[in-house]
Amino acid sequence: MIAVPILVVTLIVGLIDMLLCESWTALYLIVASAILTVLTFKKPEHKGLVFFNAALLYVGLLVIQAVFVGATATGGKIEETVRLREKELPGAYPSIHPQTFIDISPAFPEYRALPLPVVSGEPVHPLSGLANVPTVYCIEDDGWMVFDADDHGYTNPPGLNGPVDAIIVGDSFVQGACVGTGYSFVDTIRKGGLDIYNLGMGGSGPLTNLAQIVENIDRLSPRLVVWVHFAANDIKHPKRNLSDLDFEMSTESLRAYLEDPGHRQNLTGRKREIDRALKPIVDARIDARMRYAGLRRWTSFVVLRPLCEKLGIDIKPLRAESDFEAPDDVTRLETFEKAIRRAKSVAQGRGAKLVFVYLPWRWEIEDNQKDGVLDIMDRYGIDSMDLAEVLAAHDELWVTNGGHLSRSGNAAVGEAIGRFLAGIDTTATPK
Helix, strand or coil: CCHHHHHHHHHHHHHHHHHHHCECCCHHHHHHHHHHHHHHHHCHHHHHHHHHHHHHHHHHHHHHHHHHHCCCCCCCHHHHHHHHHCCCCCCCEECCCHHHHCCCCCCCHHHCCCCCCEECCEECCCCCCCCCCEEEEEEECCEEEEEECCCCCCCCCCCCCCCCCEEEECCHHHHCCCCCCCCCHHHHHHHCCCCEEECCCCCCCHHHHHHHHHHHHHHHCCCEEEEEEECCCCCCCCCCCCCHHHHHHCCHHHHHHHHCCCCCCCCHHHHHHHHHHHHHHHHHHHHHHHCCHHHHHHHHHHCCHHHHHHCCCCCCECCCCCCCCCCCHHHHHHHHHHHHHHHHHHHHHCCCEEEEEEECECCECCCCCHHHHHHHHHHCCCCEEECHHHHCCCHHHECCCCCCECHHHHHHHHHHHHHHHHCCCCCCCCC
């Protein structure tokens, strides 16, 4: 009977795809084949019609996928890095963030933690990507964002070094995801005349922001330290149980910046040594990811992964996302307050002034954590601004394919922050 070999082939392809891509996407194909086989056993007189209609539907979906979507799923930044290496950018590397070294999502193979590089016999937790390389970051409405990392692995124009007017810390929004070089809101601020150095890194939370300030403030000598807080995941996630702060607090190398006032890794002074130790680690991850790339592309096509991705069908991982235990909201806010207090002390000690920008979430402009966060700024006399009014009820300010600001959104936010910073008095900053 033809149903049995079809089911066997489907099971094999589906299981291979599930193992290679480590997701449940192929499960629907396996279940559909099983149902089809059961129907043919129960109604053998209709098996020809059942198989014809099922085959017609499946072939139709494959044609739609091939013509309107493409033969392969988008893939991650590692796949895009390899593609660029084979063409115009042989020296390209995927973006490396501080969270790259935290196992924040063991569910997805591309996001499992890299081992810390070892320099002079001790592990080091990098806070930036590889320096002076074409860096593949992310993709949303404007295609893949690829930028040339600066001398320290950050997203800045060539030659920008201290002293500067300001430094800015925050997550992927600050780094410029995924609008491309020249279109981030930091670029807009810079166009307004403020010499601002971007220390933003995707996935950063309060402890990473604090670490960036501690490690970079001496070499950049800013007058202003701008802390951008993203409401959706910095200290509490509205949908998931864990936040960036929770992951950071699970990591001793980042927690030390909060608990030990004298802690520093001297990252800027050891950047070359760190990159020399880090590159083989990243190359090994790329090799492991690409080992079965051809087979993965084929099975992805067969199980309709590109079509699922285009339709926004959630691709569930095979394993749980994290085993971390989430703290309560009060504990999170207390930890956040401690990080802010420490950042203000570091800034004041270098003659700089800490200011705060509250960036709300697209679907929750007014959230239940805002009052507590902004109350902390008031208690410590930190100038702050809330971007809710700028972003409220303006869908065009957000991308349609992703969760970040569009180019027009970045322009609006950059102009608003620029006006806010222009009104900050730094002449009487205490030391």
